[in-house]
Amino acid sequence: MTKTLPATDAVNGHAASTSVNLLYLLRTVDSLSITSDLERAQLISATRSFLARIQSPWETIRSHLVDSPAVQLSLKVCMDLGLFQKWKDAGNGEKTAAELAVIAGCDEELLHRFLRHLAVEHLLAEVTSGTYAQTDFTMAMCTPHFGAWPLYMHETVLDTWKAMPGVLAERGYKDDALSVTDGAFQAAHHTAGQSIFDFFATNPSRAKTFNNAMTGYGAEKCSWLDIYPTDDLLDGAIDGPLLVDVGGNIGHDIEKFRKRHLNTAPRLVLQDLPAVVETAICADDVRIMPHNFFEPQPILHARAYYLHSVLHDWPDVNALHILNNLKPAMKKHYSKLLLNEIVILDKISASSPQVTSFDLAMMGLCAAQERTESMWRALLDQAGLKVIKIWTSEIAVESIIEAEIA
Numbered sequence: 001m002t003k004t005l006p007a008t009d010a011v012n013g014h015a016a017s018t019s020v021n022l023l024y025l026l027r028t029v030d031s032l033s034i035t036s037d038l039e040r041a042q043l044i045s046a047t048r049s050f051l052a053r054i055q056s057p058w059e060t061i062r063s064h065l066v067d068s069p070a071v072q073l074s075l076k077v078c079m080d081l082g083l084f085q086k087w088k089d090a091g092n093g094e095k096t097a098a099e100l101a102v103i104a105g106c107d108e109e110l111l112h113r114f115l116r117h118l119a120v121e122h123l124l125a126e127v128t129s130g131t132y133a134q135t136d137f138t139m140a141m142c143t144p145h146f147g148a149w150p151l152y153m154h155e156t157v158l159d160t161w162k163a164m165p166g167v168l169a170e171r172g173y174k175d176d177a178l179s180v181t182d183g184a185f186q187a188a189h190h191t192a193g194q195s196i197f198d199f200f201a202t203n204p205s206r207a208k209t210f211n212n213a214m215t216g217y218g219a220e221k222c223s224w225l226d227i228y229p230t231d232d233l234l235d236g237a238i239d240g241p242l243l244v245d246v247g248g249n250i251g252h253d254i255e256k257f258r259k260r261h262l263n264t265a266p267r268l269v270l271q272d273l274p275a276v277v278e279t280a281i282c283a284d285d286v287r288i289m290p291h292n293f294f295e296p297q298p299i300l301h302a303r304a305y306y307l308h309s310v311l312h313d314w315p316d317v318n319a320l321h322i323l324n325n326l327k328p329a330m331k332k333h334y335s336k337l338l339l340n341e342i343v344i345l346d347k348i349s350a351s352s353p354q355v356t357s358f359d360l361a362m363m364g365l366c367a368a369q370e371r372t373e374s375m376w377r378a379l380l381d382q383a384g385l386k387v388i389k390i391w392t393s394e395i396a397v398e399s400i401i402e403a404e405i406a
């Protein structure tokens, strides 16, 4: 990518300046020019940092505080109208705002205001003035797992964040002033006394959106199978249960394992709350088991117990409770505990913003948090477990913490 501008495009006949070359690159590079996920991750990170360096304070305010919330709003309205799916069903061609309003069943000028914002943010393609085409992004919104995100953010996370400053002020900005059943989520949704998961258990449509959103969260990211050498689990495994996915939701991770390691299905167990596993997507021969992880683990001596984004939902006291219920099922020198979790780096500015935004979501939704390496080590140590290795990948936000009985 060291192309320079043709001489005719140089400014005032002088050699092209750095910013002119950069402009050329920015206008010509697309996803096809990028050869690996690592290169793409590095480009995104460098672009974010570049924007922060060149934007004025007002441009930064506008982009983060005005433009992004307006995207959230526009998407939510378009999704409520079923626009992208109806557009796809109608053949997916280029359409004017008037044609889209007919498809969506709404007022043209009203719809057009939301379409314009999505187009200006390059989420929708503007073919000619007032005519639009779907993008990879809007097509992704037609899938249940990505399409759940505008709704999940709107009805669960943004409401919670809106209530959070008031709740924190009332409680004196103390780190331990929020609890699992009495925090910002409960203040926003008037559900004091219920954890977010108790709430989902009695609100099936909200739970469905959450479960879909969790599938979407895992859909494109670097798979845990590409971070941790799962072949090693099979190599040392004796007969009996191979992998228990604890709090495995509807089974997206265990399905990835089953597809990679054919013929292992009868030795795989998916556990989650009863209402969640009822909608599991696993192959028939995977064992699907309702199980509350605050009770003793019933599957004994499995080769591995895998928990993905589970402990980050709970403060230390509850996380310890989960581990204490799991550890007696583990066989010393054989069973492994695999935690697929964010490990906050010391130098945070090198991380994805997901690390910190998820941390703040955990604060509001569950009075919980993402953890640094030393926090993970201390938690596991308290449970009588020792870290064997923390597996990482340059393209993954999460790490696999491999632990055994100490």
Ligand SMILES: C[S@@+](CC[C@H](N)C(=O)[O-])C[C@H]1O[C@@H](n2cnc3c(N)ncnc32)[C@H](O)[C@@H]1O
Pocket: 197, 214, 215, 218, 246, 247, 248, 249, 250, 253, 271, 272, 273, 276, 291, 292, 293, 294, 307, 308, 309, 310, 313
């Ligand atoms: C953040 S989600 C992660 C789900 C899944 N491991 C993944 O990575 O997509 C946390 C999961 O914990 C489950 N969960 C919450 N409380 C539970 C409990 N007491 N026992 C078992 N599972 C529970 C939820 O239903 C949810 O599926």
